[in-house]
Amino acid sequence: MSASHLSRLRVRDLRTYVEADVELGPGLTVVAGPNGAGKTNLLEAAYLACTGRSFRQASDQDLVRRGAEAGHVGATVQTAVGPSVFSVGVHPGDRRRLRVDGNPVDGLLEHPGRPRMSVFLPDRMVLVKGGPALRRSHLDGLLGVLRPSSGPLRRGFHEALRQRNALLSSLKARGTDVGRAAEELAPWDRTLAGAAAALTTARRETAEAIKPAVNARAAQLGLSGELEIAYRPRSAEDPDEVVAALAERHAGDLDRGFTHHGPHRDDLAVRRDGRLITRFGSQGEQRLSLLALLLGEADVIEEAAGQRPVLLLDDVMSELDADRRARLVAVIRERGQALVTVTEASHVPGADDPEVGAIDVTPGSAQATRVASERTPEAAA
Numbered sequence: 001m002s003a004s005h006l007s008r009l010r011v012r013d014l015r016t017y018v019e020a021d022v023e024l025g026p027g028l029t030v031v032a033g034p035n036g037a038g039k040t041n042l043l044e045a046a047y048l049a050c051t052g053r054s055f056r057q058a059s060d061q062d063l064v065r066r067g068a069e070a071g072h073v074g075a076t077v078q079t080a081v082g083p084s085v086f087s088v089g090v091h092p093g094d095r096r097r098l099r100v101d102g103n104p105v106d107g108l109l110e111h112p113g114r115p116r117m118s119v120f121l122p123d124r125m126v127l128v129k130g131g132p133a134l135r136r137s138h139l140d141g142l143l144g145v146l147r148p149s150s151g152p153l154r155r156g157f158h159e160a161l162r163q164r165n166a167l168l169s170s171l172k173a174r175g176t177d178v179g180r181a182a183e184e185l186a187p188w189d190r191t192l193a194g195a196a197a198a199l200t201t202a203r204r205e206t207a208e209a210i211k212p213a214v215n216a217r218a219a220q221l222g223l224s225g226e227l228e229i230a231y232r233p234r235s236a237e238d239p240d241e242v243v244a245a246l247a248e249r250h251a252g253d254l255d256r257g258f259t260h261h262g263p264h265r266d267d268l269a270v271r272r273d274g275r276l277i278t279r280f281g282s283q284g285e286q287r288l289s290l291l292a293l294l295l296g297e298a299d300v301i302e303e304a305a306g307q308r309p310v311l312l313l314d315d316v317m318s319e320l321d322a323d324r325r326a327r328l329v330a331v332i333r334e335r336g337q338a339l340v341t342v343t344e345a346s347h348v349p350g351a352d353d354p355e356v357g358a359i360d361v362t363p364g365s366a367q368a369t370r371v372a373s374e375r376t377p378e379a380a381a
């Protein structure tokens with residue numbers, strides 16, 4: 001199992017950072033500092049360097065430090081075949097400049113040597129707390145990672161849906177009667193049904209693939225009861241059945257002007273002892289469920305891609321009791337590289353151990369990381 005890890009991260013003029021240069025060990029590194037000090041920003045920079053993207057969907061303007069014209073991040077990555085430097089230059093109004101070992105590349109995501117990253121951000125809690133749309137796209141994202149060739153399958157479905165909806169809306173606008181509409185819809189029903197059935201199968205297989213790992217991680221994290229991930233498809237895996245179901249709903253679809261049957265209404269149910277965690281879980285239980293989901297997925301990705309994802313865990317300890325914190329740290333430490341942010345290092349049991357790295361981003365703290373203060377960003381330049 002190759003475990004690429006970041007050994008160094010250099011940041012210039014991104015977010016709060018005028019300049020930061022940190023070394024990272026292959027295991028756990030605790031990033032500590034008060035609110036607003038730049039902990040999440042540091043994780044964001046690590047992610048940006050290795051993917052070319054911000055995990056907060058930030059614009060280039062947002063990313064570049066206020067008062068600077070351009071920003072840059074470079075990560076030295078220890079891969080199975082030696083070290084490589086992944087870097088990203090951010091120039092608002094211009095394209096991001098992506099490089100591997102100094103050579104320009106079109107994308108980092110496709111680069112074979114890039115480290116995989118699994119990210120926990122507090123706002124990902126909407127995955128367990130929020131509506132089904134996010135879980136669908138999360139499941140599709142996972143499908144894309146586990147089966148990179150599934151891109152056409154996912155796009156094919158959305159394209160077929162878009163075209164059928166466009167037709168429905170035009171039929172509706174023209175006041176077409178159901179009989180005539182059914183004739184015009186028939187070929188689109190077929191196309192959509194084929195794509196829908198294939199996507200449903202792929203989603204079911206993806207959900208099934210992560211189920212055991214998620215369950216195992218939940219138990220390790222001390223989530224009492226059985227955590228169950230269940231794919232809840234809205235349509236069949238047999239194209240003929242989907243065609244029939246679409247045909248049955250022609251009148252309703254025509255009435256609304258869009259398709260209301262199919263995988264675009266699927267959900268992924270997360271239950272603990274049979275009860276939906278979304279509705280019945282406590283804060284800590286929801287957090288543990290999300291962690292179990294992300295860690296279980298990371299396990300499956302590791303197995304499928306032959307590469308262990310680096311964990312970026314932002315503000316993961318809050319809402320967890322001492323026992324769950326200790327369990328989480330134990331799980332993280334036996335996995336590989338992880339960057340964990342906390343407001344107090346003492347929130348991480350074992351933070352003082354010599355194998356655990358520490359980065360203090362407290363403004364003015366004496367260490368390799370220099371952090372610009374919010375009020376006078378130029379002062380530290």
Ligand SMILES: Nc1ncnc2c1ncn2[C@@H]1O[C@H](COP(=O)(O)OP(=O)(O)OP(=O)(O)O)[C@@H](O)[C@H]1O
Pocket residue numbers: 014015016033034035036037038039040041042061062063064065066315343374377
């Ligand atoms: N482009 C930018 N230029 C300068 N400062 C920025 C920029 N973007 C964000 N910031 C500042 O970064 C700070 C937030 O940093 P960050 O989110 O990393 O904090 P944090 O240490 O994670 O805090 P918390 O503990 O509250 O999560 C805010 O004060 C924000 O104003």
Ligand SMILES: [Mg+2]
Pocket residue numbers: 039040041314315
């Ligand atoms: Mg933060």
